[in-house]
Amino acid sequence: MVRRQPVRVRLTVVYAGLFVVTATILLVVVNLLLGAALKSEVAMFEPPEPPKAPADAMSDTEWIQDPEARRRLGDLPGQVLAYQWDVTVIVIAVLGVVSLGIGWVVAGRLLRPLHRITATAQRLSLSNLHERIALDGPRDELKDLADTFDDMLARLERAVDSQSRFVANASHELRTPLAIQRAAIEIGLTDPSPEQLVQVRGQLLDASVRSERLIDGLLLLAQSERGLDVREPVDLDELVRQAAGELDAGDRTMVVDVEPVRVRGDSVLLTRLVANVLQNAIRHNHPGGTVQVCLFADGLLVVRNTGPEVPEERVGELFEPFRRLHSRTRSAEGVGLGLSIVASIARAHDAEVSAVPNPGGGLVVSVRFQRDR
Structure with a gap:
């Protein structure tokens, strides 16, 4: 198996390579244009034919007739370009070395946050999950x-x-x-x-x-x-009616008002969700109290019951395992898992569950499902 080079080395090579290629193209283009311009300018000094005037009548501004001077003038573009190409090779070599050094430094600075993330991940264990990277600086990737x-x-x-x-x-x-x-x-x-x-x-x-x-x-x-492996269409209204009919409400009055709603999920888990919500509403109720069950066409299930006052700041604890308000459950009727199971099943079905105190005592539990369209 071929071992890949570190990211810093690869980034350095990429930066230096791009810089050298760009500089080489620029210098080559400049040299070619300079050579063409020199040849064009030198060609202007060569007359199309020898002048007719006498030699003693020629001035300093006339065409150059000295053969040696004309030869040297003709060789000038080649000499300038040869010197320019020598300088270009030296400059490209120097720029290549400099770009490697700069690329190494820049790559190191860019990868420094990644090294910090890696170091934090390597230190983490169950005993220090409180640690954070807390990276400072501008917001970027x-x-x-x-x-x-x-x-x-x-x-x-x-x-x-x-x-x-x-x-x-x-x-x-x-x-x-x-x-x-x-x-x-x-x-x-x-x-x-x-x-x-x-x-x-x-x-x-x-x-x-x-x-x-x-x-x-x-x-x-x-x-x-x-979570759910398979989701099937479930008639939630029929499921609610069935769960309400099978529960023994005792001396509590249960009022059921449902509208047709179809969702996708697991019928067994959804049955347990509805049953747990209704059992909770029946169990934590006054003698002779009421339980109102409403299912709306948009997929909202609302269960409202009468019962003891529920402090608003303690409502969230009801969805934690083995919790009943702020104390651990000890009753023989339940084990304190009812609403925590409701919340877990709701999450598995991408549903939102919430609860608020019912004015006058009791609780209002709401579960919003996504309808199967």
């Missing part, structure tokens, strides 16, 4: 490249931090049901009575259901984060 690299590092840092928190929260949530199961087995099954067996059985079942629900949520979240 290299500055844009450095800024893009810094933006990528910022996104990567946020992703790593989010993943670290997610792993820690998932580990904690999985530890809770396992601890319950262990305590129930160690304490409840030590010389148990029939009543204790029933109680331990219930505790073990609850812990098992909680673990199963958490694992299912994690798998679904991982699937939606991976």
Whole structure:
């Protein structure tokens, strides 16, 4: 395999080559034009025929008749051009050496930001993702490249931090049901009575259901984060009606108003998205409250519920895994992955999800899909 020369060497050769070629063309053209002009001027001194006047009547302004002078005058253009060509060769050689030196310096200055970007990339690891290139200077292609690299590092840092928190929260949530199961087995099954067996059985079942629900949520979240391989037409209005009809709203009143909308995506994931939004609206609601579901023809899904007051500055936390407002979830009904799964599925379908507090209590969750035209 042939090893390529460094970029600095190649740039230097290109700069020097272009300069030498340009200078050579310029000097050659100048020499040719100068030779033609000299020959034209010398030709004006040669008379077409010898003059008729007597020799003693000729003045200094008459045609040159001395054969030696005429020969020397005729040789003058060739001598001047020969000297000019010698000088041209020397000048081109000197300019070639100088252009190589200048090209090497210029290439080094141009590539200095790239060396800085490379050095930063080589230093990076999970422990110092906070470092940035922070390239100064005028805005050009290299500055844009450095800024893009810094933006990528910022996104990567946020992703790593989010993943670290997610792993820690998932580990904690999985530890809770396992601890319950262990305590129930160690304490409840030590010389148990029939009543204790029933109680331990219930505790073990609850812990098992909680673990199963958490694992299912994690798998679904991982699937939606991976993105979609195939997109198929999905009638979103039928999907919303089906999800609303299958959920048990209890004493809450659910009002469904949908318009025909077709989107492209995965029907299973979209069903889960709608179900999670509706389950969240039902679960976090007042007894006897309402859930209003609206799907507009432009692809906007809006789910509004009554419920406790939601601080506006805490709404963003609802879409983080294992978060319910500003505290970690501990309830047996859910594991705190509902809205985070909604946000992940929405991103996989190029949809925009947002939430705002509902005046009077509750939450308004909006998901804007791109219609299948």
